[in-house]
Amino acid sequence: MDIVVFGAGALGSLVGGALAGKHAVTLVGRDPHVARIREDGLRISGELDALVHPEATTDPAGLVADLALVTVKAYDTAEAAEALADGDVDLVCSLQNGLTEGTLRERLGDRVLAGTATYGAELVDPGHVRCTGLGRIHVGELDDGGSDRAERVAAAFRAAELDCEADPAMARRRWEKLAVNAGINAVTALAGVENGALAGPPGARTAERAARETARVARAEGVDLTDDDAVTALRDVVDETAANRSSMYQDVRAGRRTEVEAINGAVVDLGRANAVATPTNGTLAELVRTWEAARDLRPPDAD
Numbered sequence: 001m002d003i004v005v006f007g008a009g010a011l012g013s014l015v016g017g018a019l020a021g022k023h024a025v026t027l028v029g030r031d032p033h034v035a036r037i038r039e040d041g042l043r044i045s046g047e048l049d050a051l052v053h054p055e056a057t058t059d060p061a062g063l064v065a066d067l068a069l070v071t072v073k074a075y076d077t078a079e080a081a082e083a084l085a086d087g088d089v090d091l092v093c094s095l096q097n098g099l100t101e102g103t104l105r106e107r108l109g110d111r112v113l114a115g116t117a118t119y120g121a122e123l124v125d126p127g128h129v130r131c132t133g134l135g136r137i138h139v140g141e142l143d144d145g146g147s148d149r150a151e152r153v154a155a156a157f158r159a160a161e162l163d164c165e166a167d168p169a170m171a172r173r174r175w176e177k178l179a180v181n182a183g184i185n186a187v188t189a190l191a192g193v194e195n196g197a198l199a200g201p202p203g204a205r206t207a208e209r210a211a212r213e214t215a216r217v218a219r220a221e222g223v224d225l226t227d228d229d230a231v232t233a234l235r236d237v238v239d240e241t242a243a244n245r246s247s248m249y250q251d252v253r254a255g256r257r258t259e260v261e262a263i264n265g266a267v268v269d270l271g272r273a274n275a276v277a278t279p280t281n282g283t284l285a286e287l288v289r290t291w292e293a294a295r296d297l298r299p300p301d302a303d
């Protein structure tokens with residue numbers, strides 16, 4: 001397959017680098033990472049180990065591919081969609097956290113597949129990404145149901161030795177992941193703790209409330225996710241990633257804007273649209289926004 005990875009940061013470089021072992025991959029990113037990949041190749045270390053030489057560019061104009069993976073942060077999704085719409089790409093699949101597929105679909109229509117990834121990735125230096133955890137990728141139709149195209153994409157990932165399954169119930173999977181992120185990310189970022197700190201009280205209380213609220217909004221949106229399933233998924237991820245710093249905690253430590261709008265913010269917005277109360281997500285979102293505002297990380301029209 002000809003594959004474009006739009007957003008050659010941590011996750012995009014890891015997944016794109018692995019795919020480059022088997023497919024023709026173009027990474028779209030920024031310097032100095034892109035310049036280093038063009039000069040010396042992309043080094044993958046940690047749980048995976050490889051030196052690969054994908055194409056890499058900082059120019060998003062005129063991209064042509066069978067498949068484009070979207071791995072920019074949630075707040076850069078509209079820009080990625082715009083660039084991909086100007087190119088010639090058959091299929092588009094997001095591997096991002098948060099609800100971003102709606103933004104992609106608005107611009108790219110039914111070419112968009114849903115995806116989730118539980119691999120862990122960190123950029124170590126320009127040209128070097130570390131795999132901090134082997135995980136699994138799921139891809140499928142945004143509106144559920146099996147499809148040949150989702151199976152084809154999953155097979156392409158597996159050919160490159162990435163763990164990937166096509167899932168005919170992606171709506172539920174996306175909402176379950178959203179419940180996990182809604183519970184873990186803001187709480188760990190605000191409290192300054194690793195995920196494992198949410199294994200019991202007091203941290204678990206707030207995290208589990210946020211996950212339950214997310215499940216209620218999911219059901220209002222027609223997705224069959226019980227409160228218990230959301231809490232069980234949250235507890236499992238807390239156990240499996242006990243030593244991890246969540247991506248939002250990493251963003252806060254690094255003084256970067258967070259993905260709060262696509263996670264807790266999205267739960268609040270969809271809760272309001274469905275008359276479902278989401279006080280815990282609302283408070284978490286406002287506290288993270290307050291932190292962002294104090295550091296001038298919010299766009300001028302955000303509030």
Ligand SMILES: NC(=O)C1=CN([C@@H]2O[C@H](COP(=O)(O)OP(=O)(O)OC[C@H]3O[C@@H](n4cnc5c(N)ncnc54)[C@H](O)[C@@H]3O)[C@@H](O)[C@H]2O)C=CC1
Pocket residue numbers: 006007008009010011012028029030058060071072073074076079080095096097098117118119120121122123247259
């Ligand atoms: N890092 C991880 O382990 C995981 C990340 N995710 C999700 O994947 C998404 C990406 O996360 P990370 O890779 O950690 O973020 P990141 O910030 O390391 O990577 C995003 C990259 O996209 C690039 N980018 C943004 N707009 C661009 C544009 N217009 N043109 C060229 N390059 C552009 C940025 O320069 C950055 O390098 C997020 O939604 C995150 O929540 C999901 C699972 C695991």
Ligand SMILES: CC(C)(CO)C(=O)C(=O)O
Pocket residue numbers: 097180181184185195237241244245246247248
């Ligand atoms: C699953 C979890 C919470 C792992 O840290 C994650 O996706 C993140 O940090 O964004």
